[in-house]
Amino acid sequence: MQQLEEFQPNYKLFRWIHVALLALKLSSFIYEIVCIGHEVYISMDNGDLYSISLVVVEMYLMVTVWLSLHMISISYICVEALLNSLTHYVRQNLIPRIRDTRHRWPASQTDLENLKSDLQTFSNLLIRIQRNALDLHKLWQLLILTTILFIYCGTTCVIYYTVWQYYEDNQMHTRYIVFILKLLFDVGLLSLTGHRAVSASQLVGIVGFDNSAAMNENEEWNREIELFLHRIQLNEFKLNVFGLFYISNTLTLAFISGILTSISIFIPFSIKTYRVQQFLHNWNSV
Numbered sequence: 001m002q003q004l005e006e007f008q009p010n011y012k013l014f015r016w017i018h019v020a021l022l023a024l025k026l027s028s029f030i031y032e033i034v035c036i037g038h039e040v041y042i043s044m045d046n047g048d049l050y051s052i053s054l055v056v057v058e059m060y061l062m063v064t065v066w067l068s069l070h071m072i073s074i075s076y077i078c079v080e081a082l083l084n085s086l087t088h089y090v091r092q093n094l095i096p097r098i099r100d101t102r103h104r105w106p107a108s109q110t111d112l113e114n115l116k117s118d119l120q121t122f123s124n125l126l127i128r129i130q131r132n133a134l135d136l137h138k139l140w141q142l143l144i145l146t147t148i149l150f151i152y153c154g155t156t157c158v159i160y161y162t163v164w165q166y167y168e169d170n171q172m173h174t175r176y177i178v179f180i181l182k183l184l185f186d187v188g189l190l191s192l193t194g195h196r197a198v199s200a201s202q203l204v205g206i207v208g209f210d211n212s213a214a215m216n217e218n219e220e221w222n223r224e225i226e227l228f229l230h231r232i233q234l235n236e237f238k239l240n241v242f243g244l245f246y247i248s249n250t251l252t253l254a255f256i257s258g259i260l261t262s263i264s265i266f267i268p269f270s271i272k273t274y275r276v277q278q279f280l281h282n283w284n285s286v
Contacts, residue, residue, distance in 0.1 A: 076193035083200035194247030201237035
């Protein structure tokens with residue numbers, strides 16, 4: 001970030017969308033902490049040690065999951081901000097200077113040397129950001145996989161319990177519905193931040209100028225342009241988790257489809273189990 005600030009002194013690295021994403025994440029995190037604290041207070045007030053132990057375990061697991069997703073989302077947001085900074089530099093600085101140099105060709109040697117230096121600095125920064133982001137992502141892979149599995153299993157269990165309680169007591173607590181929506185929101189925010197980081201990396205290559213706009217009669221300059229274009233397209237930036245799936249918007253769709261599938265399985269199963277128990281209860285009463 002310090003090198004990018006030196007490269008673009010007047011560019012604001014973080015935008016309002018990054019602050020909005022962090023605010024959403026923090027607000028949901030604070031909400032769940034308040035809900036868990038309320039459950040701990042009620043359990044301690046009733047003196048139920050079993051309920052207290054369950055709430056403590058739930059608090060430990062869920063806070064760990066939320067903190068993990070929060071750190072991962074922050075890292076993706078930082079990567080997106082860095083890549084957007086390079087994209088802004090290409091659009092607002094590099095391309096206009098190259099086109100201006102081409103229009104008033106032959107350009108001075110000083111201008112060509114400055115452009116070559118900026119091309120080299122830009123490509124080095126881009127490669128460093130992508131490599132560091134991928135190295136950081138490799139550290140998160142196991143945590144992402146276990147967290148998503150935990151969220152999926154937790155969501156399916158809560159859905160099953162909510163459906164069963166609805167047929168048992170003819171009521172459905174809002175707390176469980178909000179809990180499910182919160183988990184879906186966490187997965188959606190994770191996939192959104194990852195997708196934005198990958199899109200920002202692809203945008204750097206998209207806004208890159210083509211050969212016809214940058215080439216001229218100078219062979220040394222043409223080789224420099226070809227080398228630059230080759231370097232920015234060499235490294236493929238994708239957030240892959242152990243070759244199983246990518247962190248993108250498709251992750252949210254796959255997660256929601258899995259939840260809907262579990263609901264379609266649990267509802268008939270819960271109805272059948274409930275009716276069997278009711279039948280056995282009535283049979284024993286008779």
